[in-house]
Amino acid sequence: MAHEREADVDRTIVFSDGVVAIAITLLILPLTEIHPAEHATLADIVVENSAALGAFALSFAVIANYWTIHRDLFGPLRRYNRRIGLLNMFWLAAIVFLPFPTALIAEGIDGGFAAFYIGTLLAVSVLNLLIANYLANHSELTDGEAAAESRRHVVASAFSVGAILIALIISLFSPSIGLLALLLLFPAQVIAGRMNRARQVSA
Amino acid sequence: MAHEREADVDRTIVFSDGVVAIAITLLILPLTEIHPAEHATLADIVVENSAALGAFALSFAVIANYWTIHRDLFGPLRRYNRRIGLLNMFWLAAIVFLPFPTALIAEGIDGGFAAFYIGTLLAVSVLNLLIANYLANHSELTDGEAAAESRRHVVASAFSVGAILIALIISLFSPSIGLLALLLLFPAQVIAGRMNRARQVSA
Amino acid sequence: MAHEREADVDRTIVFSDGVVAIAITLLILPLTEIHPAEHATLADIVVENSAALGAFALSFAVIANYWTIHRDLFGPLRRYNRRIGLLNMFWLAAIVFLPFPTALIAEGIDGGFAAFYIGTLLAVSVLNLLIANYLANHSELTDGEAAAESRRHVVASAFSVGAILIALIISLFSPSIGLLALLLLFPAQVIAGRMNRARQVSA
Amino acid sequence: MAHEREADVDRTIVFSDGVVAIAITLLILPLTEIHPAEHATLADIVVENSAALGAFALSFAVIANYWTIHRDLFGPLRRYNRRIGLLNMFWLAAIVFLPFPTALIAEGIDGGFAAFYIGTLLAVSVLNLLIANYLANHSELTDGEAAAESRRHVVASAFSVGAILIALIISLFSPSIGLLALLLLFPAQVIAGRMNRARQVSA
Numbered sequence: 001m002a003h004e005r006e007a008d009v010d011r012t013i014v015f016s017d018g019v020v021a022i023a024i025t026l027l028i029l030p031l032t033e034i035h036p037a038e039h040a041t042l043a044d045i046v047v048e049n050s051a052a053l054g055a056f057a058l059s060f061a062v063i064a065n066y067w068t069i070h071r072d073l074f075g076p077l078r079r080y081n082r083r084i085g086l087l088n089m090f091w092l093a094a095i096v097f098l099p100f101p102t103a104l105i106a107e108g109i110d111g112g113f114a115a116f117y118i119g120t121l122l123a124v125s126v127l128n129l130l131i132a133n134y135l136a137n138h139s140e141l142t143d144g145e146a147a148a149e150s151r152r153h154v155v156a157s158a159f160s161v162g163a164i165l166i167a168l169i170i171s172l173f174s175p176s177i178g179l180l181a182l183l184l185l186f187p188a189q190v191i192a193g194r195m196n197r198a199r200q201v202s203a
Numbered sequence: 204m205a206h207e208r209e210a211d212v213d214r215t216i217v218f219s220d221g222v223v224a225i226a227i228t229l230l231i232l233p234l235t236e237i238h239p240a241e242h243a244t245l246a247d248i249v250v251e252n253s254a255a256l257g258a259f260a261l262s263f264a265v266i267a268n269y270w271t272i273h274r275d276l277f278g279p280l281r282r283y284n285r286r287i288g289l290l291n292m293f294w295l296a297a298i299v300f301l302p303f304p305t306a307l308i309a310e311g312i313d314g315g316f317a318a319f320y321i322g323t324l325l326a327v328s329v330l331n332l333l334i335a336n337y338l339a340n341h342s343e344l345t346d347g348e349a350a351a352e353s354r355r356h357v358v359a360s361a362f363s364v365g366a367i368l369i370a371l372i373i374s375l376f377s378p379s380i381g382l383l384a385l386l387l388l389f390p391a392q393v394i395a396g397r398m399n400r401a402r403q404v405s406a
Numbered sequence: 407m408a409h410e411r412e413a414d415v416d417r418t419i420v421f422s423d424g425v426v427a428i429a430i431t432l433l434i435l436p437l438t439e440i441h442p443a444e445h446a447t448l449a450d451i452v453v454e455n456s457a458a459l460g461a462f463a464l465s466f467a468v469i470a471n472y473w474t475i476h477r478d479l480f481g482p483l484r485r486y487n488r489r490i491g492l493l494n495m496f497w498l499a500a501i502v503f504l505p506f507p508t509a510l511i512a513e514g515i516d517g518g519f520a521a522f523y524i525g526t527l528l529a530v531s532v533l534n535l536l537i538a539n540y541l542a543n544h545s546e547l548t549d550g551e552a553a554a555e556s557r558r559h560v561v562a563s564a565f566s567v568g569a570i571l572i573a574l575i576i577s578l579f580s581p582s583i584g585l586l587a588l589l590l591l592f593p594a595q596v597i598a599g600r601m602n603r604a605r606q607v608s609a
Numbered sequence: 610m611a612h613e614r615e616a617d618v619d620r621t622i623v624f625s626d627g628v629v630a631i632a633i634t635l636l637i638l639p640l641t642e643i644h645p646a647e648h649a650t651l652a653d654i655v656v657e658n659s660a661a662l663g664a665f666a667l668s669f670a671v672i673a674n675y676w677t678i679h680r681d682l683f684g685p686l687r688r689y690n691r692r693i694g695l696l697n698m699f700w701l702a703a704i705v706f707l708p709f710p711t712a713l714i715a716e717g718i719d720g721g722f723a724a725f726y727i728g729t730l731l732a733v734s735v736l737n738l739l740i741a742n743y744l745a746n747h748s749e750l751t752d753g754e755a756a757a758e759s760r761r762h763v764v765a766s767a768f769s770v771g772a773i774l775i776a777l778i779i780s781l782f783s784p785s786i787g788l789l790a791l792l793l794l795f796p797a798q799v800i801a802g803r804m805n806r807a808r809q810v811s812a
Contacts, residue, residue: 011220011274017620018224018424021627025635025705026228030235032639032712042721045713060705064698071620089267096228096263103235104248112245214423214477221427221627229431233438292470299431299466306438307451315448417626417680424630432634436641495673502634502669509641510654518651 008080012088016070019092024063026099027056030106055106058179059098065185066095066124073131073153076142084134084141091127094120105179114175118168118182125164129157155199156192163188211283215291219273222295227266229302230259233309258309261382262301268388269298269327276334276356279345287337287344294330297323308382317378321371321385328367332360358402359395366391414486418494422476425498430469432505433462436512461512464585465504471591472501472530479537479559482548490540490547497533500526511585520581524574524588531570535563561605562598569594617689621697625679628701633672635708636665639715664715667788668707674794675704675733682740682762685751693743693750700736703729714788723784727777727791734773738766764808765801772797 031052036045046053070091077084101117132153139147163184171178234255239248249256273294280287304320335356342350366387374381437458442451452459476497483490507523538559545553569590577584640661645654655662679700686693710726741762748756772793780787 007278008274011216013620014217014623015220015224015270015274017624018221018627019228021624022225022228022428022631023231024701025628025631026232026235028632028705028708029232029635029638031709032635034709034712036713036716036720040720042713042725044720056706060702064701067624068694068698071617071624075616085271089271092227092267093263096231097259099231100234100237103237104239104245107239111239111243111247113239116245210481211477214419217420218423218427218473218477221424222431225428225431225631226434229435229438232435288474292474295430295470296466299434300462302434303437303440306440307442307448310442314442314446314450319448413684414680417622420623421626421630421676421680424627425634428631428634429637432638432641435638491677495677498633498673499669502637503665505637506640506643509643510645510651513645517645517649517653519645522651 005078006080009074009077012080012085013074016074016088016092017067020063020067020070020095023095023099024060024067027059027063027102030103031056051108052106055102058182059102062121063095063098066128069128069153069157073128073135073150076149077135078143079141081141084131087127087131087134091124091131094123094127098124109175109179114171114178115168118164118171118178121182122161122164122168125157125160129154129161132157152196155196156189159188159192160185208281209283212277212280215283215288216277219277219291219295220270223266223270223273223298226298226302227263227270230262230266230305233306234259254311255309258305261385262305265324265385266298266301269331272331272356272360276331276338276353279352280338281346282344284344287334290330290334290337294327294334297326297330301327312378312382315378317374317381318371321367321374321381324385325364325367325371328360328363332357332364335360355399358399359392362391362395363388411484412486415480415483418486418491419480422480422494422498423473426469426473426476426501429501429505430466430473433465433469433508436509437462457514458512461508464588465508468527468588469501469504472534475534475559475563479534479541479556482555483541484549485547487547490537493533493537493540497530497537500529500533504530515581515585520577520584521574524570524577524584527588528567528570528574531563531566535560535567538563558602561602562595565594565598566591614687615689618683618686621689621694622683625683625697625701626676629672629676629679629704632704632708633669633676636668636672636711639712640665660717661715664711667791668711671730671791672704672707675737678737678762678766682737682744682759685758686744687752688750690750693740696736696740696743700733700740703732703736707733718784718788721784723780723787724777727773727780727787730791731770731773731777734766734769738763738770741766761805764805765798768797768801769794 031049034045034049074088098120101113101120104113105117107113132150135142136147136150136154142150164182166184167178167181169178170181234252237248237252277291301323304316304323307316308320310316335353338345339350339353339357345353367385369387370381370384372381373384437455440451440455480494504526507519507526510519511523513519538556541548542553542556542560548556570588572590573584573587575584576587640658643654643658683697707729710722710729713722714726716722741759744751745756745759745763751759773791775793776787776790778787779790
């Protein structure tokens with residue numbers, strides 16, 4: 001018996017989608033403010049702005065991925081309460097904040113900027129974990145049936161937090177290797193997926 | 204007998220959510236235009252831009268809170284008329300305007316900037332009060348059943364207006380204490396909530 | 407027998423609302439880039455930027471009004487075709503373009519800038535007229551029942567076009583009086599409303 | 610038997626519409642940052658910024674056209690899977706990226722900038738082709754009935770890719786003629802439309 005979603009849930013999701021859509025689109029703004037020197041070729045522009053281009057690609061992929069997770073996390077939500085609204089607002093604040101550390105690493109990754117960037121991702125992933133955990137423990141918000149799905153999200157989010165923590169620690173010693181270590185997120189998701197399947201089989 | 208919402212109400216709400224989502228996301232833009240000096244560390248950046256970071260955090264919290272109030276106010280709305288559309292447009296204008304005083308207090312809170320910022324919040328809260336009051340007195344727009352809910356919003360909005368007025372007066376003497384006095388909004392909401400519960404019990 | 411709206415109509419309207427919501431919110435951006443001189447007071451800022459503040463208020467009111475007209479025009483639309491999609495895209499292009507003449511009149515209204523601004527409004531209003539006229543003559547797109555409503559929009563749009571044309575001509579001689587003449591839009595709407603009611607009674 | 614669209618499909622489409630709406634509206638931003646010299650007339654401004662105005666018009670038309678194609682492509686989608694989500698995210702990334710090459714050709718079309726611009730369009734059109742092809746071969750995502758529609762989109766996208774490839778090659782020899790050659794997209798769509806009708810008749 002799937003219940004209708006409350007109107008408050010719908011509006012919160014539409015608002016969140018709007019905020020994420022804007023944050024992901026604003027990432028291109030610094031690149032639109034480039035004024036090429038006379039006789040500059042495309043190669044000059046790309047070389048001069050390679051850090052900004054890399055930062056754009058990285059943050060686009062990061063926000064796109066977090067949006068997909070948000071969609072999966074909130075998919076089973078049927079009823080709204082203040083706690084879930086507050087957690088969502090903190091999540092949105094961290095996403096809206098991301099263009100700031102993105103602009104910093106576009107300028108250079110030393111001076112703690114890489115750690116600041118990775119730390120912001122850590123905040124988003126911790127909030128993912130808190131939201132998944134809250135929904136797993138409050139089946140009255142999701143009609144109960146989705147509790148297993150929310151528990152899977154808890155495992156996946158916990159692995160993400162772990163991978164980002166490792167990247168953060170590495171970035172304190174070597175900023176560029178720290179950013180590369182964010183690629184650990186991919187094997188972390190694969191392992192979390194396998195663990196979830198194993199738990200389902202044994203359940 | 205909950206009636207369907209009119210299409211005009213739906214579209215007005217979607218449009219309002221879009222405007223608020225953009226206004227809250229644009230708050231980060233000034234911080235993305237920072238060009239750190241060579242060898243600047245993260246600590247330098249945070250210290251230099253502490254006012255801008257504080258202004259971002261404050262305005263994000265303020266707009267997030269006003270959006271939640273807007274969602275609660277318009278939740279029971281079923282039918283649209285010109286008056287409610289006009290009140291909503293003034294409300295949106297004040298929200299869209301907020302990044303301007305936010306940019307001013309990010310530069311410094313003297314010179315009446317804090318009072319200007321708090322005055323803009325006062326405009327939003329007065330419009331909340333006008334909307335809540337209009338809906339409480341026009342039950343034909345909300346199927347009548349929601350009249351009690353709208354009356355609760357009137358009480359809550361009136362307390363907000365009072366708290367912001369106090370902060371505004373304080374800001375004329377001390378801008379920074381005036382901004383801090385905005386924290387009075389939290390106990391004001393708690394007291395309004397208790398008064399509403401007391402009225403419900405006695406009704 | 408009100409029919410369901412086609413999915414293409416719904417998506418076109420959601421997309422249009424998104425574009426208008428962003429265009430109206432971007433109007434504040436020039437004001438957020440003000441860097442007040444040291445010891446500047448709020449009064450200094452307001453006086454220095456009075457043209458920009460006036461341009462913001464005018465364009466916010468203009469776009470808010472055009473959005474309301476768009477919502478009324480497209481309300482009865484049930485089916486989508488390429489022509490109505492193309493007219494809507496030109497309409498959106500004119501709305502997205504508006505922040506450019508707005509930025510020009512924020513700098514000064516001489517040199518033809520006021521006429522350029524009013525000319526952009528003329529383009530939007532002519533497109534309103536074309537859309538209203540198209541819908542009034544293609545009742546298969548609106549289930550027929552809404553034909554009378556679309557004819558009323560034709561009259562209202564024609565009056566708007568007339569009022570803006572007068573303002574445009576005046577602005578060629580006196581830019582500031584031309585901008586003030588945009589206030590003619592209000593009596594034009596009132597007269598159009600009366601004519602529509604008179605026609606309804608006689609019909 | 611038209612099935613309901615999955616909630617994940619709906620949310621993906623709303624998110625995509627938001628991103629495209631923002632990308633198309635941001636195109637005007639460079640033009641809002643013009644500060645006319647004293648006594649500059651409208652004619653001066655238009656002449657000085659003719660490349661920026663042309664780039665705005667071109668990119669607005671391009672994004673509006675791609676949005677229409679996206680709406681047509683995703684119209685028959687009923688079920689969501691990771692592959693279609695990933696293709697859509699790459700598509701959105703190319704659209705969000707477009708304001709960057711737009712800003713470059715607004716400064717001047719030499720130095721490979723025109724080829725870079727046309728290359729970005731090529732990426733979008735290739736992604737259109739991949740999405741159309743994927744849906745044509747996965748009828749389980751579209752209830753099967755829409756397979757013929759998706760096959761038509763494959764033909765139309767392939768013709769677009771061909772036309773843009775020709776424009777790209779031309780732009781390597783003459784950037785301005787290459788941009789003009791984008792007009793080949795219009796006859797390409799007409800020919801694709803005729804071929805589709807011929808196939809439908811013979812089928």
